Amino acid sequence: MTGSHIGSFQLIAQDHQARRGRLVTAHGTIETPVFMAVGTKATVKAMSPHELKMIGTQVVLGNTYHLHLRPGEDIIAHLGGLHRFMGWDGPILTDSGGFQVFSLASLRSITEEGVEFRSHIDGAKYFLSPEISMNIQMKLGSDIIMAFDECLPYPATEQQIKQNMELTFRWLLRSQKAMTRPESLLFGIAQGGMDYGLRVKSIEQICSIDLPGYALGGFSVGEPISLMYHLLYRVAPVMPQHKPRYLMGVGTPLDLIIAIDAGLDMFDCVMPTRVARNGTLFTWKGRISIKKERYRNDPQPLDPDCACYTCRHFSRAYLRHLFLSNEILSARLNSYHNLYFYMDLMRQARAAIEEGRWATFRDHCRLTLTKNDENG
Amino acid sequence: MTGSHIGSFQLIAQDHQARRGRLVTAHGTIETPVFMAVGTKATVKAMSPHELKMIGTQVVLGNTYHLHLRPGEDIIAHLGGLHRFMGWDGPILTDSGGFQVFSLASLRSITEEGVEFRSHIDGAKYFLSPEISMNIQMKLGSDIIMAFDECLPYPATEQQIKQNMELTFRWLLRSQKAMTRPESLLFGIAQGGMDYGLRVKSIEQICSIDLPGYALGGFSVGEPISLMYHLLYRVAPVMPQHKPRYLMGVGTPLDLIIAIDAGLDMFDCVMPTRVARNGTLFTWKGRISIKKERYRNDPQPLDPDCACYTCRHFSRAYLRHLFLSNEILSARLNSYHNLYFYMDLMRQARAAIEEGRWATFRDHCRLTLTKNDENG
Numbered sequence: 001m002t003g004s005h006i007g008s009f010q011l012i013a014q015d016h017q018a019r020r021g022r023l024v025t026a027h028g029t030i031e032t033p034v035f036m037a038v039g040t041k042a043t044v045k046a047m048s049p050h051e052l053k054m055i056g057t058q059v060v061l062g063n064t065y066h067l068h069l070r071p072g073e074d075i076i077a078h079l080g081g082l083h084r085f086m087g088w089d090g091p092i093l094t095d096s097g098g099f100q101v102f103s104l105a106s107l108r109s110i111t112e113e114g115v116e117f118r119s120h121i122d123g124a125k126y127f128l129s130p131e132i133s134m135n136i137q138m139k140l141g142s143d144i145i146m147a148f149d150e151c152l153p154y155p156a157t158e159q160q161i162k163q164n165m166e167l168t169f170r171w172l173l174r175s176q177k178a179m180t181r182p183e184s185l186l187f188g189i190a191q192g193g194m195d196y197g198l199r200v201k202s203i204e205q206i207c208s209i210d211l212p213g214y215a216l217g218g219f220s221v222g223e224p225i226s227l228m229y230h231l232l233y234r235v236a237p238v239m240p241q242h243k244p245r246y247l248m249g250v251g252t253p254l255d256l257i258i259a260i261d262a263g264l265d266m267f268d269c270v271m272p273t274r275v276a277r278n279g280t281l282f283t284w285k286g287r288i289s290i291k292k293e294r295y296r297n298d299p300q301p302l303d304p305d306c307a308c309y310t311c312r313h314f315s316r317a318y319l320r321h322l323f324l325s326n327e328i329l330s331a332r333l334n335s336y337h338n339l340y341f342y343m344d345l346m347r348q349a350r351a352a353i354e355e356g357r358w359a360t361f362r363d364h365c366r367l368t369l370t371k372n373d374e375n376g
Numbered sequence: 377m378t379g380s381h382i383g384s385f386q387l388i389a390q391d392h393q394a395r396r397g398r399l400v401t402a403h404g405t406i407e408t409p410v411f412m413a414v415g416t417k418a419t420v421k422a423m424s425p426h427e428l429k430m431i432g433t434q435v436v437l438g439n440t441y442h443l444h445l446r447p448g449e450d451i452i453a454h455l456g457g458l459h460r461f462m463g464w465d466g467p468i469l470t471d472s473g474g475f476q477v478f479s480l481a482s483l484r485s486i487t488e489e490g491v492e493f494r495s496h497i498d499g500a501k502y503f504l505s506p507e508i509s510m511n512i513q514m515k516l517g518s519d520i521i522m523a524f525d526e527c528l529p530y531p532a533t534e535q536q537i538k539q540n541m542e543l544t545f546r547w548l549l550r551s552q553k554a555m556t557r558p559e560s561l562l563f564g565i566a567q568g569g570m571d572y573g574l575r576v577k578s579i580e581q582i583c584s585i586d587l588p589g590y591a592l593g594g595f596s597v598g599e600p601i602s603l604m605y606h607l608l609y610r611v612a613p614v615m616p617q618h619k620p621r622y623l624m625g626v627g628t629p630l631d632l633i634i635a636i637d638a639g640l641d642m643f644d645c646v647m648p649t650r651v652a653r654n655g656t657l658f659t660w661k662g663r664i665s666i667k668k669e670r671y672r673n674d675p676q677p678l679d680p681d682c683a684c685y686t687c688r689h690f691s692r693a694y695l696r697h698l699f700l701s702n703e704i705l706s707a708r709l710n711s712y713h714n715l716y717f718y719m720d721l722m723r724q725a726r727a728a729i730e731e732g733r734w735a736t737f738r739d740h741c742r743l744t745l746t747k748n749d750e751n752g
Contacts, residue, residue: 042697046704049689071672071697079675079693087689296447299455313425313463317455321418321447328422331704 004029007185007212009244015358017236017263020350023213023244025091025143026183027083030058032244032265033349035256035342036093038273041066042076042086045273046328046335049087055308055340056347059091059144061268064136065100069119069126073139081141093144093268096133096175096189099217099249102151110150112167130174138181146215146248147175149189154221161193165202168217172206187213187246190239194223199235207240214239215246216264220255229258236263253282253345257365260349261358272342276334279323282341286371288316290334294373295320308340309333380405383561383588385620391734393612393639396726399589399620401467401519402559403459406434408620408641409725411632411718412469414649417442418452418462421649422704422711425463431684431716432723435467435520437644440512441476445495445502449515457517469520469644472509472551472565475593475625478527486526488543506550514557522591522624523551525565530597537569541578544593548582563589563622570599575611583616590615591622592640596631605634612639629658629721633741636725637734648718652710655699658717662747664692666710670749671696684716685709 004010006026013020021032036059037044037052044052044060052060062082067073076085082092098115101108105117105126114129133148149168152161168191179186188206192199207214216235219228232247236259239245246266247259256267272282279290283303288295290302298316310319310333322330345365352361380386382402389396397408412435413420413428420428420436428436438458443449452461458468474491477484481493481502490505509524525544528537544567555562564582568575583590592611595604608623612635615621622642623635632643648658655666659679664671666678674692686695686709698706721741728737 041701041703042694043701043703043705046708048685048705048708050685070701071693075673075693078673079691085691085694085697087694297451297454309424309426315455315461317447317451318418318461318463321461325417325419325446327417327419328704328707329419329424332422332424332708 006183009212009242011242013354015353015356016261018260018349018353018358018362019263019265020353021244021265025185027089027091027143028058030091030266031350033256033260033346033353034058034266035346036061036266036268037339038268038270039086039088040270041070042082044339046277046331047273047339051336052088052339053090055336056343057090057339059093060086060088062086062092062094062140062142063100064094064097064133064140065104065128067140068097068128068136069121073136077139077141083141091143092141094137094140094142094146095248096137096146096148097128098133098149099151101128102153112170114148115150130171131178134175134178138179138184142184144213145179145184145186147172147186147188149191149217152191152193152218152221154194154218154223156193158195158198161191161195161198164193165191165198165205168202169205172209176209176211185212187211187215187244189215189217189248191218193218194227194231196231196234199231200238203235203238207243211243213244213246213266215248215266217248219247220250220269225255228255229262232259232262232264239263252369253342254365254369256342256345257349257362257369261362272338273335276338277331279330279334281319281334282338282369285368286373288373290316290319291323292320292373302337303341306337306341306344308337310337310340382559385588385618387618389730391729391732392637394636394725394729394734394738395639395641396729397620397641401561403465403467403519404434406467406642407726409632409636409722409729410434410642411722412437412642412644413715414644414646415462415464416646417446418458420715422653422707423649423715427712428464428715429466431712432719433466433715435469436462436464438462438468438470438516438518439476440470440473440509440516441480441504443516444473444504444512445497449512453515453517459517467519468517470513470516470518470522471624472513472522472524473504474509474525475527477504478529488546490524491526506547507554510551510554514555514560518560520589521555521560521562523548523562523564525567525593528567528569528594528597530570530594530599532569534571534574537567537571537574540569541567541574541581544578545581548585552585552587561588563587563591563620565591565593565624567594569594570603570607572607572610575607576614579611579614583619587619589620589622589642591624591642593624595623596626596645601631604631605638608635608638608640615639628745629718630741630745632718632721633725633738633745636729637738648714649711652714653707655706655710657695657710658714658745661744662749664749666692666695667699668696668749678713679717682713682717682720684713686713686716
C-alpha cells in the first residue's frame with residue numbers, strides 16, 4: 001500500500017536507474033528528481049519567495065548553523081517558525097549544522113558528546129550535539145531534518161573514515177531518539193569517504209535504521225569529479241529502493257544528470273546562485289561568462305532556449321553592463337536565470353524518465369552542458 | 377485647446393497652490409504630482425522593471441553622465457535605445473550630465489564651449505557641451521531631455537550666481553538649437569542660487585524660451601532645508617502656470633509635500649533607494665531604522681498601513697535579520713517598500729488635490745512624516 005501520509009515516498013516511474021518519485025511532507029508533495037534551493041540564512045540569495053514559486057522551486061534549504069548563530073532558533077520559533085519567518089510556505093529541509101561547523105567555524109573540539117566551536121561571526125563559543133541540532137531543527141519547524149553527522153575532509157585515511165562513520169552512526173541513533181516532532185521527517189546521512197567498501201558499509205549501517213529518507217554526505221569535498229561519478233554509480237544501488245536518496249551539496253548541471261542516472265533523487269547546491277553573482281550563467285548550450293567583451297554589443301537573450309524572466313526581457317549586453325556596474329539587479333537576474341535553469345533541468349529530467357526517454361535526454365545533456373563560451 | 381499631443385500638459389485640478397496635472401510623452405501619460413524613480417546606470421537600484429510597474433512607477437530617470445561613460449550611448453542605441461536596453465516601456469527622463477560632472481568627475485575645466493573632465497571610473501578624459509549632451513540624450517531615446525546646465529556649489533557669491541545663470545541660459549539656447557528629435561521634450565533648468573531676486577530672474581530668463589517644461593536646479597545642494605522651503609513658496613508662482621514644474625533632486629517625503637504645496641509637479645531623488653540600502657525605512661508613522669535591537673523580535677509588518685509586498689509578507693524581525701546578514705534580499709525588500717511608499721504618497725497627494733482636501737492631507741503629512749523611531 002502506498003499511502004500519502006507525511007513521509008510516504010512513491011516511485012511512479014523508473015527508466016534505467018533514473019527514478020521518478022513523490023515524497024509527501026507536511027508542507028506539500030515533492031516531485032523527484034528535485035533540486036532544492038539553498039536558503040542559507042533564511043533567504044535564497046538575491047531571490048524573493050515569490051520568485052522561487054514562479055520558477056517552480058519545490059523545497060528550500062535552511063542552515064542550522066547559520067540560523068542558530070543569527071537570529072537564533074528561539075526568535076524564529078517566536079515568529080511562527082522558519083516558513084513564516086522567511087515567507088516560504090512550501091517544504092523546508094534543514095541541514096544539521098555539522099557541515100558548517102567543519103567548514104566555517106574555528107577552534108573545533110570534537111568529543112563523543114558533540115562539537116564545541118567558535119562562531120565565524122564574533123568568535124563566541126557554541127556547542128552542537130545530535131540532541132541540540134534536532135532541537136534547533138524542530139524549533140525551526142523543518143519538514144525534513146538531517147541527522148547530525150561528522151564531516152570528513154578529503155583526502156582521509158582508512159582509519160579516519162572508519163572512526164568518522166562509526167561516530168556518525170552513533171550520532172544518528174541519538175538524533176533519532178531526540179526527534180519528537182511527528183510532522184518532521186528525519187533523514188540519515190551515510191559517510192564512508194571515497195572508499196567503496198566503507199561507503200557500502202556506512203550505507204548499510206545507516207539504512208539499518210528505519211527512516212523516511214537517506215542521504216550521501218561527504219561528496220563534493222574536493223575529490224576528482226570522476227571519482228565521485230564512479231562511486232555514485234556503484235553505491236546508489238545499495239541504498240533502499242523505496243526511500244528517497246539525497247546527494248548532499250551536489251552540484252553542476254552535469255553532476256545532477258549523472259547522479260540521477262545513478263539512481264539519486266534529491267540535490268542541493270549553492271552553485272547556481274553563487275556563480276551567478278560572479279557572472280557565470282548556465283544555458284542549454286553550455287556556460288557563459290557574461291563579463292566577456294564579446295557580449296558588449298550582443299542583443300541576444302542570455303539563452304534563446306530559456307523562458308525565464310531574465311531571458312525574456314534582457315539582452316546579454318544589458319546583463320554584462322549590470323555586472324560591470326556592480327548593480328544588485330545583476331545578482332538578481334543572474335540568480336533568477338541560473339535557478340530557473342536548474343529547475344527546468346529537473347522538470348525535463350522528470351518528464352524524460354516518465355516518458356521512457358531518459359537515456360536520450362541524459363546523452364544530450366552530457367554533450368551540451370559541458371560546453372562553455374571559451375570554445376564557441 | 378488642450379491637446380493630447382506629445383508635450384501637452386493639462387491642469388486637471390488645483391487646490392490652494394497644489395496642482396494636479398497630466399503630461400503626455402511619447403511613452404505614455406504622466407499623472408502629476410509625480411515622483412520619478414532614479415535609474416542612474418540603466419537600473420533603479422535593487423528593483424526590476426516589473427516591480428517598478430507593480431508599485432505604480434510612472435517615469436524612470438537615466439543619467440547621461442553614467443551612461444555615456446558606461447556602456448556608452450552608441451551601444452544603447454545599437455540595442456534599440458534606453459527603454460529597450462533596460463526593459464522599461466514607460467516614460468524616461470534623462471538628466472544632462474551636468475550635475476554628475478560637477479559632483480563626481482575630477483579635473484573639470486569649464487569654458488563657454490562646455491566642460492572637460494576626467495571619468496570617476498578610470499580617469500579617462502571626456503568633454504560635454506550642450507550639443508554633446510543633447511546628442512547623447514537623443515541617442516538614448518529619452519522622452520524628457522534636460523538642458524545642459526552648470527551646477528553651482530552652495531554657498532556661492534552673487535557674482536558666481538550671476539555668471540552661472542547667464543552661462544546656463546546661453547547653454548539652454550544651444551541645447552534647444554541642438555534638439556532635433558521631435559518625440560523628445562526639452563525641459564529648461566533655472567538656476568539662481570539661494571537669492572530670491574536672482575532665482576526669479578533666472579526663471580524669467582529660462583521661461584522666456586518656449587519649452588514643454590521647466591525645472592528648478594541647484595536645490596538640495598547643502599542649503600538649510602527651511603531656506604529651500606521658503607524659496608520654493610516664493611519662486612514657484614513665478615513659473616508658467618500651464619507648464620510642468622520639476623524640482624530636481626528633491627527629496628524627503630516631507631520635502632515633496634511642501635514642494636507640491638508650493639505648486640511644483642515633478643520630483644526625483646535617490647533617497648528612497650539609497651537610505652533603504654542603509655536600513656532606513658519610511659512609514660506613515662515616520663522613519664524606522666530597521667537595524668535597531670528593538671525590532672529583533674518584532675512580528676509586525678514594517679508599516680501596518682502599507683499594502684506593499686514587503687509589508688504584506690514579512691516581519692520587522694525578518695527585515696532586521698536580512699539587514700544584519702547583509703543579504704541582497706534586504707536591499708530588495710527595503711527599496712521596494714520605500715519606493716512604494718513614495719509612489720503611494722504621490723497617489724494620495726493626487727487624490728487629495730482632486731478631491732479638494734489638499735490642506736488636510738498636507739497638515740496630516742506634516743505631523744506624521746517627520747517622526748522617527750527615536751521618539752516612539
